[in-house]
Structure formats: C-alpha cells, structure tokens
Amino acid sequence: MRIAIASYGQETSSFSPVPTTLATFELYGLFEGQDILDKCRDVGSIGGFLQTMDAGIDWTPLPIVHGWAGASGALTAETLGYFADRIAAGLQQALPLDAVYFALHGAAVAEQAHDSEAYLLEIARNIIGDNVPIVASLDHHANLTQAMVQRIDALVAHRTQPHDQFDSGVLAAQLMLGIVRDGTKPTTAWRKIPLITHQEQFLTRSGPMQEWFDLARQMETRPGVLSASTLPMQPWLDVPEGGWAAAVVTNGDQALAETLADELADKAWDLRQAFCRQDSISPEAAVRKAMQMARGLVVLSDTGDSIWGGATGDSTTILAELIRQKVDKMVLLSLVDPQAVEVAILADVGATVTMLVGGKQDPTFGEPLEVTARVAAIGGGRLHVPLLGFESFDLGRAVLLEIGAIRLVLNQERGIGGNHPAVYEHFGIDVGDAHMVVLKTASNWQYYNEWISEVVRVDTPGGTTSHLEDLPWKHLPRPIYPLDEISDRGLAS
Numbered sequence: 001m002r003i004a005i006a007s008y009g010q011e012t013s014s015f016s017p018v019p020t021t022l023a024t025f026e027l028y029g030l031f032e033g034q035d036i037l038d039k040c041r042d043v044g045s046i047g048g049f050l051q052t053m054d055a056g057i058d059w060t061p062l063p064i065v066h067g068w069a070g071a072s073g074a075l076t077a078e079t080l081g082y083f084a085d086r087i088a089a090g091l092q093q094a095l096p097l098d099a100v101y102f103a104l105h106g107a108a109v110a111e112q113a114h115d116s117e118a119y120l121l122e123i124a125r126n127i128i129g130d131n132v133p134i135v136a137s138l139d140h141h142a143n144l145t146q147a148m149v150q151r152i153d154a155l156v157a158h159r160t161q162p163h164d165q166f167d168s169g170v171l172a173a174q175l176m177l178g179i180v181r182d183g184t185k186p187t188t189a190w191r192k193i194p195l196i197t198h199q200e201q202f203l204t205r206s207g208p209m210q211e212w213f214d215l216a217r218q219m220e221t222r223p224g225v226l227s228a229s230t231l232p233m234q235p236w237l238d239v240p241e242g243g244w245a246a247a248v249v250t251n252g253d254q255a256l257a258e259t260l261a262d263e264l265a266d267k268a269w270d271l272r273q274a275f276c277r278q279d280s281i282s283p284e285a286a287v288r289k290a291m292q293m294a295r296g297l298v299v300l301s302d303t304g305d306s307i308w309g310g311a312t313g314d315s316t317t318i319l320a321e322l323i324r325q326k327v328d329k330m331v332l333l334s335l336v337d338p339q340a341v342e343v344a345i346l347a348d349v350g351a352t353v354t355m356l357v358g359g360k361q362d363p364t365f366g367e368p369l370e371v372t373a374r375v376a377a378i379g380g381g382r383l384h385v386p387l388l389g390f391e392s393f394d395l396g397r398a399v400l401l402e403i404g405a406i407r408l409v410l411n412q413e414r415g416i417g418g419n420h421p422a423v424y425e426h427f428g429i430d431v432g433d434a435h436m437v438v439l440k441t442a443s444n445w446q447y448y449n450e451w452i453s454e455v456v457r458v459d460t461p462g463g464t465t466s467h468l469e470d471l472p473w474k475h476l477p478r479p480i481y482p483l484d485e486i487s488d489r490g491l492a493s
C-alpha cells in the first residue's frame, strides 16, 4: 500500500504587514523526504498519522514535504510556488499511489491564491487523478471552501483548542484505514455559516464552543458517521469565501451527512450571541487586578497581539501599563524586536540602556515605547521543546532586560514569543518566582499550566483585536454576523 504524505500549514492574517516566506517556514522546520519520517514520528499530525497507520496496515509511506509557519501575513508567490513544485514533483515520482494524506492548516493565503490549500490540492489531483483518495486533516480554524471539499475524499479537523495535532493525525489515519483497508466509501456534506467572531470564546473545554464541539462528538458515535467537524474560522482572514463551517463525512450515506451538517450549522447559529461575548478588560484594570491577586502566576493574555493569530508580537500596550503602575512583583514579558536586540547586545551585559522597544512592525496598531533597562543576559537560538506539533523553534538572538521587577525578553525572531516557559528558563529564570506573565496568545497558555493561578484577558489593540468591526474588511462575504445584523443563516453551500 503506497501512501504519499505532505503537510502544509500557515495561518494567514490578512491584516498583518509581515509576509510569510520560506525563511518563516524554516524557523519551525521545513523538511523533505526521509527527514519527515525521522523528525515527525512522535509529533504533530504526521506523527499521529504514521503511528496509527503502522499499527493498522502494511504500508509504504512516501513522504514529500512538511512545512508549518505559524501565523502571519500572506505567503509570497515564491513560497507557495515552492510547495506547489515539491508536491507536483514528489507525487509524480511516487506514482503509482493508493492514497495521499495532506496535513493542512486550511487558512493560508498566498499572493497568487486566496485559497492556497485548494491550489495545492488541485495540483495534486492533476497528477494523481480523481480515483486516488485524498484524506486531509485541518486546523478547525480553517476556512473550508467548496474547492477544498471537492478535492478531498475525507476530512477531519482538530477536536480541541488548544489543539491536539497528534490526535488529528490519528483520526486522519483512521479515515484512511477505513478507505484503503476496510472499503468505506466516504461522502461529505458541509455548510458554510455566515459567522465570524473574535477568539475570546474559542476554548473548547467550556462555554458555547464546548457545546458545539460536543454535538459533533455525539454525532460521531452514530453508525455510519466517519467524522463530524466544526470549523470556527480564525477571524483575521479577509477572503471571498470567509466564514465558519461544519462538515460531516459518512460512509456512503449522503442524506445522513446533509442532515447532520445542517444540525451542526444550526447549533452554531443558535449560539452566535454567546460566541460573541467579550471577557477581556482594559489594560489598566487587568494590571491592577493581577497585582491584587494574592499569588501568581497570573497570565495576562495580550488578546490583540496573539502571535498564533498572526499579530506581530511586539505590542507595547501592556508593558507601558506595567511601567505606569510601577509593578513591584516579578513580571515576565517578551517582545519581538530585532533592532533593540542589536542595541542591547552592543551595550553588553551589565549595561543600562535607554532605548525604544517594540511597536515597530505593525503600522496600524504599533507604538514603540522608550524604556531604561539593564541588560541582564544575552541568549536565544533554537530551543528544542515540543509544542503545537513542532519539535523546536528558533528565537533568533535574544536578550533579557530588567526594568525594575519586569523581566523583558527581546527576541530577534517572532518564534513563539514568550508563550513557552523555555524562553525564560534558558535565561535561568524560575517561572515559579514570577507573579505575572504576559502571553502573546488568547488561548495557548497550557505550557504554563503548572503555575497558573488566574488568567486575565486583556482588551488590547493589535492584529488580533477582539473588535473585528475595527478591521478594514474588503473581501469577506456580506452580510456576515456580527458585522451585519442578519437573522437567518440561510442554506449557503
């Protein structure tokens, strides 16, 4: 059994000024051929897929390309061109094939294609034809489109936020085994939902998102249902088919798939007001609240500057407030700022420098902040820590600055900002000593779980602002809730 494997993932923020290039992919790991099997066997969707297939069938994996780039602006034409060329050449070389597995994010825009996944799937179809099955796993923040669904035989999206990429690979392998080993005949029904909401209710372990996702899990226990996917699209994607979706794959029962897809879409629509509830509070109130907490670690979630939503990771809003309120308990914070890293390195360890930090990359929301800080240490480089399906990430060069009780790490590369304790620990900081940590994410603070006493969402400006109405939408289909008042989700798609 010959099965080709490719992964391609990036989450585009249409409002980010930072383009995505091959260098961006290389920061997280861009592999070809055998390297994919060597490096991904235990991590990410590819790892889940490989292990489940190994246990289920005698097969030959034919790894082609693996690339993930986190979240930022659209891909340059050259970057998508690289994946197109690798996939075309790799599939051609791998023929004859029994099936293909694509691990995709599903919300990546490129200069030449607003639906870059469909663009790559079309290239694959042109080589393998219509009869070789394609199974795809997706991030549930994907923007599912007609062109994607048409070219995929069976799909499944992440079941949780924070995501479990490995699990999605396992589910994709189960769909694959169904087709190539057990003779299932997948058929898909899907619905577009005219809905786009901020990310404050995106966690799946509580609230409306849990209710919606639980309904999909219930459906999957019904005979003949192969997968039920709920797709609350990430809210920074300004494309003509943008919006939430639901997709149900059954074993040959189109009528059942249609009924369940409608039911999932109806559920999301019924919950639309709950999905829009805002919990974040002003930076002033958030810092005050955190300082009043008896013990740490208090997470201040910098909602508007979420690195994993494509924001620039250099917003100074919370740093300015921490300085203004003269916090006297240890706070951990990181900013992306290659220029300031250079200034600090030139000044050297032990020096006190006054300089502008952050706020340089986002022309709409950014505002540099002048600080006087002591250069405490110089570090950085590639940190080997498994997270979000990667086995390592690269900070570039990094420096640790001290501003009173504030421990500010400046990174040359955006990497993962300070969203993993390793960023601070590699400077010798014990995270348990800190009272607060400012995280550039609105959902992924799980790496700090062992210390967290409280999470405070901060209503900050930035590329991932909760105020979607403030973003300059141009291509999104209208009307869409809640940007427009509509009462009927319609029967789109």
Ligand SMILES: [Zn+2]
Pocket: 139, 140, 141, 163
């Ligand atoms: Zn996601």
